[in-house]
Amino acid sequence: MTADWSTYRELLLPAVSGRRRAVETELRRAVRDGRLTTGTRLPSSRDLAEQLGVARGTVTAAYAQLVGEGYLTAKRGSGTTVTAAGTWPSDSRPEPDPTPHWRYDLRPGLPALNAFPRAEWVAAYRAGLAGLSDEELGYPHAAGFPPLRAELADYLGRVRAAVTEPEAVVVTNGSAEGLSLLCRVLRAQGHRSIAVEEPSHFGAAEMLASHGLRVVGVPVDDHGIRVDALSTTDCRVVLVTAAHQFPLGVVLHPERRHALIAWARACDGIVIEDDYDAEHRYDRPAVGAVQALDPSRVVHQGSTSKVLAPALRLGWLVLPESLREPVVERKRHDDLGTETLRQAAFAQLLRGGGYDRHLRRTRALYRKRRDALIDALAREQPSWEPIGVAAGLHVVVRLPPGTDDLALQRKYAARGVNAVALAHYVRTPLWPGLVLGYASLSPDRLREAVRELR
Incomplete structure (x- = not known):
C-alpha cells in the first residue's frame, strides 16, 4: 500500500511541536485511531523530517521507538510500514454512566466526609514518614506494619474490650479484602458454606458467593441472630454484626452472644464478627466485642471506613492462632502486604490521640x-x-x-x-x-x- 507523502504535514503537524516525543506520540495516535492503516508505507525519515520541519534524528528516533513497541515494521529496502501484527484499540471510548447526583x-454507610481530619492526617502522615527507617521503605510485612499492629491491639483492647496481641492483628486493604482473605483460607480448609444474618448487606453475601461459598441466611429478631436457627444449618462459619446489626440496628443479646460461642465450640466453627461501626453509640457505651468471649473461635474485623473515610482502604483482622499463618500467607501471595506509608500515618494518629x-x-x-x-x-x-x-x-x-x-x-x-x-x-x-x-x-x-x- 502506498501513501501520498505530501499529506503527512497535514496529518501530523497540528499536534507536533518539534520534539521527538511529540512526533512519536502523534504517529502512535494516528496508527491507533486508524488514520494510518495497517500496511501503510511511511515516508523516509529525511522526507518526513522535511515535511514537519523537524530534525531528521527526531523522526529516526520516533520510528525506532514505534518499531520497538510493535506499531511499525522497518525492513531494509522496503522502508517503514504500519505493522500488520495486531489491531489497536481506539482511543475513543464510550462515556461511562454518570454517577447520579442526588439532591x-x-x-x-457513609460518614461525614467533609469532617475528615485533613490537617491531623497530613501531620500524622508526615510524622509517620519521617519516623520510617530506610529499611522500612522496602516491601512491607505481609501481616502489616508492626507499630500499627501494636497500636491496633492496644486500641481494640481499650475501646472494644477485645482480647488480643499485636501478633494476632493482620492489616488489610479495607474490610473487603479481609473478608476475601478469610473466604479463601476457609474454603481451602474444607468449608463450603457460610451463614449470614437475614437481612444483611448484599455486598458481603455477593463476595462470599464469589469465592465459592454457599450463603445461608439465618433470621434476625429483636435480640439479633437466632442461634437456634443457625444450629439447624450445616454451616460451621457465620458472619455477624453483633454490636449493631446491619441493617436492622439491633444489638446481639447477651444470652445470644453466649449461645453463639457455644455453637462455635460444639461444631468446631468460626464466628466472623464484623465490627463495622461499633464506635458510634450515642446513648451509652457500646457493648464489648464478642471476640473477648473466646478469641480462639472469633475473628474480629474492623476498618477506618466508617470513622475516617472509605478512601483510606485500611482494615484489620484479629485472628485466632489457628488462622494467623494461612491468612498471612494468603495475603503475601496476593499483594506482598498493605502499603506502609498509610499504615505509618494511621499508627501515628492512634498513638497521638487524633483518632480518639x-x-x-x-x-x-x-x-x-x-x-x-x-x-x-x-x-x-x-x-x-x-x-x-x-x-x-x-x-x-x-x-x-x-x-x-x-x-x-x-x-x-x-x-x-x-x-x-x-x-x-x-x-x-x-x-x-x-x-x-x-x-x-x-x-x-x-x-x-x-x-x-x-
Missing part, C-alpha cells in the same frame, strides 16, 4: 444529625416507626403494612432523594422499610430531605 443522599479526638467530635455530630432525622420523621411521617438502637450511621424505619418500599424508593429517586428500600437487603420477605443514612447531611438538610419523603 439528598440518604444511602447508609475525631471519634469524640463525630459522635457528637452524628447524634445531632440522628436526632434531627428522627424528629423530622415524627413530624412528617408519624406512621413510620424507627427501628434499632441509637448507634451507627443509619436508621431503619418500618413502613405501614402493605407499602411497596421499592416503589417508594423509585418515587423518591425521581425527586432527587436517595432513600434505599429495605427490600434490597433481604432474601426472604420481611416487612417494608427504608434504610436511611444521616451522617453525611447537616440537620437542616436532613429536615429538608424528610419533607420530600411524602
Whole structure:
C-alpha cells in the first residue's frame, strides 16, 4: 500500500511541536485511531523530517521507538510500514454512566466526609514518614506494619474490650479484602458454606458467593441472630454484626452472644464478627466485642471506613492462632502486604490521640444529625416507626403494612432523594422499610430531605 507523502504535514503537524516525543506520540495516535492503516508505507525519515520541519534524528528516533513497541515494521529496502501484527484499540471510548447526583443522599454507610481530619492526617502522615527507617521503605510485612499492629491491639483492647496481641492483628486493604482473605483460607480448609444474618448487606453475601461459598441466611429478631436457627444449618462459619446489626440496628443479646460461642465450640466453627461501626453509640457505651468471649473461635474485623473515610482502604483482622499463618500467607501471595506509608500515618494518629479526638467530635455530630432525622420523621411521617438502637450511621424505619418500599424508593429517586428500600437487603420477605443514612447531611438538610419523603 502506498501513501501520498505530501499529506503527512497535514496529518501530523497540528499536534507536533518539534520534539521527538511529540512526533512519536502523534504517529502512535494516528496508527491507533486508524488514520494510518495497517500496511501503510511511511515516508523516509529525511522526507518526513522535511515535511514537519523537524530534525531528521527526531523522526529516526520516533520510528525506532514505534518499531520497538510493535506499531511499525522497518525492513531494509522496503522502508517503514504500519505493522500488520495486531489491531489497536481506539482511543475513543464510550462515556461511562454518570454517577447520579442526588439532591439528598440518604444511602447508609457513609460518614461525614467533609469532617475528615485533613490537617491531623497530613501531620500524622508526615510524622509517620519521617519516623520510617530506610529499611522500612522496602516491601512491607505481609501481616502489616508492626507499630500499627501494636497500636491496633492496644486500641481494640481499650475501646472494644477485645482480647488480643499485636501478633494476632493482620492489616488489610479495607474490610473487603479481609473478608476475601478469610473466604479463601476457609474454603481451602474444607468449608463450603457460610451463614449470614437475614437481612444483611448484599455486598458481603455477593463476595462470599464469589469465592465459592454457599450463603445461608439465618433470621434476625429483636435480640439479633437466632442461634437456634443457625444450629439447624450445616454451616460451621457465620458472619455477624453483633454490636449493631446491619441493617436492622439491633444489638446481639447477651444470652445470644453466649449461645453463639457455644455453637462455635460444639461444631468446631468460626464466628466472623464484623465490627463495622461499633464506635458510634450515642446513648451509652457500646457493648464489648464478642471476640473477648473466646478469641480462639472469633475473628474480629474492623476498618477506618466508617470513622475516617472509605478512601483510606485500611482494615484489620484479629485472628485466632489457628488462622494467623494461612491468612498471612494468603495475603503475601496476593499483594506482598498493605502499603506502609498509610499504615505509618494511621499508627501515628492512634498513638497521638487524633483518632480518639475525631471519634469524640463525630459522635457528637452524628447524634445531632440522628436526632434531627428522627424528629423530622415524627413530624412528617408519624406512621413510620424507627427501628434499632441509637448507634451507627443509619436508621431503619418500618413502613405501614402493605407499602411497596421499592416503589417508594423509585418515587423518591425521581425527586432527587436517595432513600434505599429495605427490600434490597433481604432474601426472604420481611416487612417494608427504608434504610436511611444521616451522617453525611447537616440537620437542616436532613429536615429538608424528610419533607420530600411524602
